[in-house]
Amino acid sequence: MDDTPLNEATDGAPDAMPSVLFVEDDERFAGEVGEELTARGFSVHLEHTGPAGLAAARASQYDLMIVDRMLPELDGLSIIETLRAQNIYTPVLVLSALSAVDDRVSGLKAGGDDYLTKPFAMEELAARLEALMRRPNDTRATMLRVGPIEMDLIERSVRRDGRDIDLLPREFRLLEYLMRRPNRVLTRTMLLEDVWNYRFIPQTNLVDVHIGKLRRKIDGPGETPLIQSIRGAGFMLRVAD
């Protein structure tokens, strides 16, 4: 389960570039984002209207789709609904200028897999695409092992190299989330949304403080730090085999 190569999260898979269909009516913005994604190892196809996007999604098999909510002629949610009705289950990230929680809910209800509000950091988009491509390690095993850390989901105990680590419930939840997604960039927003189920952006560095507490508990003196901060993006539980 922890056979993910170290460089995959940042360098992309060497053999096959993941293909992304990006439907966005603001052509300059789409071009900008497209180039950035290409630089990160995605093969990007751009469409600028709803019908063209729908046609492209039907015509060939993409690994991922990014769909803007508001598009000329056919809006993003209708595209997703149409695709899902035709049994096309390409993972879709919905982009929107609307930040409302309701809009997010309706975006996910229509069949979107994730929702991102403009403006966003490129790292955030990349991290979320990564997350969409590689489902978390949702094994039914009762033990999770990532690098030197062992987590017993039944006894709710954690050990590093045989040393018991005493965690609060919230720290346990956070570590479990990280361990199911090793070597992947996880942004602060993703952590807030998934671990705490919060949809707002706090004014303080909440996530950093929580990560800091967890770090101090799992990294003993002299041990290799496992949770790394990724500048401008978030955090990563980095382990080498």
Add this chain to the structure above:
Amino acid sequence: MWRTDLFRTATFRLTLAVVGAMVGAMVLQFGLVYVQMTHFEERRSNDLLQREAGILLRDPPARLLNAVNERTAGNLRVVINGAAVFDSGFHYIAGDLRTWPEGLVIDGEVHQLTVHPPDDDPYDMRFLAVRAPGDRILVLARSLHMLDELRYMTRRAVWISVVPIVAFSLMTGIILSHRALSRVGEMHEAIERIMGGDLHERLPAGRGRDELERLAGSVNRMLDRLEHLLDEIRDVGNDIAHDLRTPLTRARARMERALARPADSVTLGQALAQAQSDLDQCFSIITALLRIGEIENGRRRAGFGPVSLPDLVADIVDLYDPIAETEGLVLLDQVNGASLGSADRLVVYGDRDLLIEVLANLIDNAIKFTPAGGTVGIAAERRSDRVLLRVFDTGIGIAEGERGAVLGRFYRSDKSRHVPGSGLGLSLVSAILRLHDARLAIDAQSGRTENPGTVFEIAFPAVGNLQSSGEIRPENPSLPTTRTPVAS
């Protein structure tokens, strides 16, 4: 133009109606007098004729002729204008009626008949014919000229009084209308100036309490309120512009400097990173404003359901506990565990995500403004008709005069200028609470002087009360509290 305006005024129309009513009343009054007078005169002449006939018949029959002749010549002529004696064949014997009046019946009753004298216009007289001894017929007559004269006088009186009264009323009406019109004209001019953009202009309203001035007073109060709202909107607009301009100016200056000087990529990268964080601050302000706008539009009640305050508080404390600890503060949860058994009564009807945001903002603030070693806490209390949630701290406090203002957009106390933030947290909080029909009160902790601390008290309507109004149906009826009876 002026004249037609004048005649169209409500005052003038009212005057016309009053004049009409007055004329009507006069006509009615005089009409009654007229009818009454006619009736009275008829009865009087009947009485006179009957009485005279009685007197004449009581005398010996031989005197009748003399008496009739005397009467026609004497001063009684004024009362009985005609008297004559005829035989049974209606032939003239004596008196001043030379011919038998046409159509006269001898029945002892008075009849009004038209006389047609050969040398004059026909006229009406009242006649009485009675049988006298000696197979004769006595005829007495009385003319109607007294009544005619009275009628004539009455008619003249009507005309003489109606014309000046109507003229006087119309004059009064015109003057009053003119005054009203000129006042309305002034108001129109004032309104024109207001519509032209002069929002400080007010309608002329004197000290009088008539309806026009009361109306002008109400309009002026409305204008005051509107002007105040406009000022507020303008202030908010200015605040937004100002708050956005500050980070934008910084970002621009950084980029300009980076462009102007040849710099290595590290310096360039730093400049860009700083510019980016400035832009992010702009975005966070815009996002917060959009969210406030969205919440204030009240479209968000879709996500409403019963929310357990103890659970909510446990979650938020779980989230903020490490921060408080890092800042050297104690975060107290007085909701859970403090009063067991009341937990299920501490349920409010609302949107969990939004309420979490409220608490997060309040705790965030409390942590920011409380010096190390202090305490931040959350407490809850169930009252009969509402649920109270308090967030308190031992921080610098909010001066009494500033408590209303901190809920406004972009307000930052002088004490907090140095603390970063969008300045919109509390306005977001109050927008969310308004959506929940909850009231927010700000107070100081009692009995503290150096660091007065702040208490934010949120009063939610109790769930039972909401339910009884029939307006809200919680989505999850299995929660025990939704069945809490309405406490009165």
